[in-house]
Amino acid sequence: MESKGYRWSRRAVGFVALLLVAATVVLGLWITPPDIVQGQLVRLIYVHPPVAWVAYLAYGVTSIGSVLYLWKRTRNLKWDLLAASSAEVGVIFTGLTLITGSIWGRPAWGVWWTWDARLTTTALLFVLYLGYLALRRVPADSHQRAVRSAIAGLIAFIDVPIVHQSVVWWRTLHQSATVLNATLSPKIHGEMAMTLLLGFIAFTFVYVWMLMHRYQIADMEQSVLDIELEQLIEERQREPESYSDQAVLTQDVDQIDQPSKV
Amino acid sequence: MDGSGSGGEASNLPRVAAKLKARTLPSKRKARRAWAVVAIVVASIGFLLYKGLGNSLVYFRTAAGAWNDRAQLGTSTFRLEGVVVPGSIHTTSGGVDFAVESSNVSVEVHDTANPPQLFQPNIPVVLVGHFSGSIFQSTQIMVKHSSNYIAAHPNRVATVNGKKL
16 A cells, blocks of 8 residues: 555655746746747747656666566566556657657648658657557566566667667757757757756656656556455365366356357 | 256356356457557557668768769759758749758759748758759758757846846
């Protein structure tokens, strides 16, 4: 069950996230100046790079959770649940990255979408982690699911540095990194830079809040599964003869499958 | 087990079997569905890799590179990148004429599409089209803006005692 401390810390994180997002909205829409080239379009910078960063962060957490599960000394199902929860939040933020990028791209570039390396590898990242989540839905026991998911999660993570470096390694329509560039020198003016930084912090808090919620749900789902399993075992123990005669049982199941003959 | 002999257990069997069926068959169906989703995702990954390898790795040719290779390129459609030369933009009835430059090589462009709102002198653009003689016939202009963000009115903030805030 959820502890009081966990509930309060989650609420506190949510409250801080709300305040920071509100501050980012106010600064981003009303206080910061327009850009000399992009004009008002620049305001999307306070959302688009932060949500992309959160997607990277989420997949990083998924990878850490996966490694901790695969490593026998730290193996615990909670790492698997953390990895899965973070991947789910990461997929939402990758989707937001693609949507906000597209909204920004139409007026700035002139197209909603183009097959350049940055956009293609980001779409690939989205699909890879959708695949990770789909793989988790394939019925299996908890350990088997955790192992195969951890391996899939680590393979998918290979795409994260490729996405980030795509604008450096290949010719792209997408511009190079403004903040996380090779020299780590932000190429953005003062109050715009501060608001962008605030956006990064705000969306990181949103991520932490969402992760805490999702992890809690995943933990509860696991508890329900455990209870169901216990009930099933108890049921079997109560009716041992009914289950032991497999031939009769199979026959009965077959009879249920067949339409009744008059 | 004799069904007629132990009446209570025998009557239990269909119920237990039905329970088992309810638990196992949906699970099998669920597994099939889940594997189908995984297969769709794998196919999507394959499609993205195909598109990525086909289009992304050489997304555009620079104006200088394309100009040097124009005999080889012929009339094939490709993407060309360059910076819009100031003073070269002329709106015509059929579109817009301008020149793009890279590495001191200038290429004349005739465009038949609507330029995006950020299209302006000195901005890098990626054009989709083909060479027709020495002129690049463009059907699409995409603006490739830089990663620098500069305030449009850096001096708009009020001053106090002659000093900028």
